[in-house]
Amino acid sequence: MQDPKNISRVACVGTGVIGGGWAAHFLARGYDVLAWDPGAQAEAALKRLIETAWPALESLGLAAGASLDRLRFTDSLQEAVGDVAFVQESGPERLDLKRKLLAELAAATGEETIIASSTSGYSMTDMAAEAEDASRLVVGHPFNPPYLIPLVEVVGGERTAGWAVDQACAFYELAGKSVIRMERELPGFIGNRLQDAIWREALHMVAEGEATVEQIDQAIVDGPGLRWALMGPCLTFHLAGGEGGMAHMLDHFGPALKEPWTRLEAPELTKELRDSMVEGCEREAGERNIAELVRERDRGLIAILKALRESNTGGARQ
Amino acid sequence: MQDPKNISRVACVGTGVIGGGWAAHFLARGYDVLAWDPGAQAEAALKRLIETAWPALESLGLAAGASLDRLRFTDSLQEAVGDVAFVQESGPERLDLKRKLLAELAAATGEETIIASSTSGYSMTDMAAEAEDASRLVVGHPFNPPYLIPLVEVVGGERTAGWAVDQACAFYELAGKSVIRMERELPGFIGNRLQDAIWREALHMVAEGEATVEQIDQAIVDGPGLRWALMGPCLTFHLAGGEGGMAHMLDHFGPALKEPWTRLEAPELTKELRDSMVEGCEREAGERNIAELVRERDRGLIAILKALRESNTGGARQ
Numbered sequence: 046m047q048d049p050k051n052i053s054r055v056a057c058v059g060t061g062v063i064g065g066g067w068a069a070h071f072l073a074r075g076y077d078v079l080a081w082d083p084g085a086q087a088e089a090a091l092k093r094l095i096e097t098a099w100p101a102l103e104s105l106g107l108a109a110g111a112s113l114d115r116l117r118f119t120d121s122l123q124e125a126v127g128d129v130a131f132v133q134e135s136g137p138e139r140l141d142l143k144r145k146l147l148a149e150l151a152a153a154t155g156e157e158t159i160i161a162s163s164t165s166g167y168s169m170t171d172m173a174a175e176a177e178d179a180s181r182l183v184v185g186h187p188f189n190p191p192y193l194i195p196l197v198e199v200v201g202g203e204r205t206a207g208w209a210v211d212q213a214c215a216f217y218e219l220a221g222k223s224v225i226r227m228e229r230e231l232p233g234f235i236g237n238r239l240q241d242a243i244w245r246e247a248l249h250m251v252a253e254g255e256a257t258v259e260q261i262d263q264a265i266v267d268g269p270g271l272r273w274a275l276m277g278p279c280l281t282f283h284l285a286g287g288e289g290g291m292a293h294m295l296d297h298f299g300p301a302l303k304e305p306w307t308r309l310e311a312p313e314l315t316k317e318l319r320d321s322m323v324e325g326c327e328r329e330a331g332e333r334n335i336a337e338l339v340r341e342r343d344r345g346l347i348a349i350l351k352a353l354r355e356s357n358t359g360g361a362r363q
Numbered sequence: 364m365q366d367p368k369n370i371s372r373v374a375c376v377g378t379g380v381i382g383g384g385w386a387a388h389f390l391a392r393g394y395d396v397l398a399w400d401p402g403a404q405a406e407a408a409l410k411r412l413i414e415t416a417w418p419a420l421e422s423l424g425l426a427a428g429a430s431l432d433r434l435r436f437t438d439s440l441q442e443a444v445g446d447v448a449f450v451q452e453s454g455p456e457r458l459d460l461k462r463k464l465l466a467e468l469a470a471a472t473g474e475e476t477i478i479a480s481s482t483s484g485y486s487m488t489d490m491a492a493e494a495e496d497a498s499r500l501v502v503g504h505p506f507n508p509p510y511l512i513p514l515v516e517v518v519g520g521e522r523t524a525g526w527a528v529d530q531a532c533a534f535y536e537l538a539g540k541s542v543i544r545m546e547r548e549l550p551g552f553i554g555n556r557l558q559d560a561i562w563r564e565a566l567h568m569v570a571e572g573e574a575t576v577e578q579i580d581q582a583i584v585d586g587p588g589l590r591w592a593l594m595g596p597c598l599t600f601h602l603a604g605g606e607g608g609m610a611h612m613l614d615h616f617g618p619a620l621k622e623p624w625t626r627l628e629a630p631e632l633t634k635e636l637r638d639s640m641v642e643g644c645e646r647e648a649g650e651r652n653i654a655e656l657v658r659e660r661d662r663g664l665i666a667i668l669k670a671l672r673e674s675n676t677g678g679a680r681q
Contacts, residue, residue, distance in 0.1 A: 233624030258643020262595025270591030277580025306551030325576020358663030
């Protein structure tokens with residue numbers, strides 16, 4: 046199998062908002078990108094997307110050798126994927142189309158080529174149904190825009206080979222992504238599960254007249270959303286427990302889980318769950334004690350508040 | 364009733380992490396702060412908290428006349444609140460204690476003094492049960508740390524006077540907060556409802572072994588969390604719909620609401636709900652079309668990514 050360090054060329058199959066965003070990301074990280082999309086005016090739309098994104102990517106810093114000229118759009122799917130070691134598939138989010146496209150890609154590529162799908166929710170086990178060789182098919186789920194949001198979630202299907210998942214993770218890391226390797230298939234993966242929990246609660250609240258769209262967005266942007274750009278919900282609550290951290294937080298505020306604060310009921314706070322949360326936070330915190338984490342959070346929040354103020358974006362600010 | 368512009372002195376009752384954070388905020392905004400807390404070493408802890416926060420507040424910019432010397436800690440509750448127009452109550456989060464303390468505060472203050480409670484979930488109708496005069500009691504729910512996170516949620520109880528809610532909102536706005544005025548009592552208010560939806564889904568996932576604490580935090584920090592510091596979940600999805608915005612997003616991705624992407628079931632996507640979401644997003648977007656919002660989001664994301672990189676905080680980054 047090819048060393049991910051030697052991969053210099055990537056194919057982007059499907060070049061809409063997500064696929065085009067991937068193309069921009071790979072170009073900025075110094076790859077050659079072969080692009081294919083059967084849509085009318087797809088090539089022009091892709092070029093517009095990348096040219097719009099490029100100044101942003103320049104200001105964040107391009108990889109050595111990165112250039113817009115390393116993009117090549119082709120009308121032939123075979124030409125796009127026939128000679129690359131990594132294919133990012135971002136076709137329409139319809140199961141029948143995904144099945145057909147992934148089967149085609151598996152047949153059109155060499156036996157060492159990884160094919161990663163940007164699907165936002167289908168499992169690879171489902172999507173691989175029509176592929177003869179499903180061993181190289183993985184999910185590589187990004188967040189929009191893929192050239193700015195670092196996260197990619199990687200998981201294989203039942204017929205995916207372990208080496209293919211390893212290879213995809215290693216490649217994405219080298220390509221500058223923040224990789225979560227999932228050990229099992231889960232509808233919505235991890236990020237969308239969490240995001241959808243908020244989204245569904247928000248929809249319920251609007252449906253019931255409990256809050257407006259604007260209040261919901263303001264509540265997140267000027268509230269917990271500012272913290273979440275820095276620290277996830279677990280570490281955030283680790284800090285809410287004072288010096289006692291997550292253990293204190295769960296032991297003292299655990300009863301609040303019974304309160305009807307959202308439509309989603311909480312799980313039973315068993316000793317096992319409590320310990321998993323505490324140990325997870327301690328692993329994340331590493332050698333940083335609570336006071337250090339608080340200082341880090343505050344330093345990060347100040348940096349974010351100033352950045353938003355200077356870039357004239359974001360919600361109502363102090 | 365006193366013009367909020369003339370309020371120059373605030374009492375902070377209860378000076379733990381939240382109450383002390385409020386004190387730091389009010390001092391930085393140029394108020395005199397009278398503080399009271401019956402805990403052992405409360406005064407020393409408060410001073411430490413404020414001194415730790417102060418350099419951050421200086422770097423964000425202090426209001427004219429703001430000074431650490433304008434803090435006065437007193438052992439007498441009556442002295443703290445007897446002659447101020449605004450009291451921020453941040454006592455322990457226990458209903459019996461809140462009832463007792465709020466009744467005491469209502470009795471100890473003048474008939475124009477607003478008393479705002481930092482409670483994270485109790486309704487003012489419940490908390491005001493023992494107060495003779497409940498007309499001036501409002502919820503003023505902050506997020507931690509109150510001196511950096513702008514959001515405050517304001518709502519009255521059944522016996523609260525409308526003018527008191529108006530007054531609290533006007534005062535908080537002048538004091539530099541981002542105010543959500545809620546029209547009705549709702550368990551968990553708005554921010555905690557949304558935050559708790561994520562938190563409960565996360566607890567379920569850890570309990571079932573679907574994700575680790577670290578994966579959950581990484582998924583948020585390197586994924587949707589970065590966007591949420593800029594744009595709430597509704598406006599984020601308005602941008603996910605391409606040029607068609609929220610209308611396109613709901614019409615095309617609405618069926619995904621039936622998918623088991625989280626444990627919380629979605630509401631029925633009725634025409635009314637669809638229209639409320641679309642109209643809300645259009646109001647929020649104002650004159651900005653989708654392309655302008657995308658540029659604004661990207662500009663904000665770049666500013667945040669750079670700020671986090673420079674302040675050496677946050678998750679794995681590009």
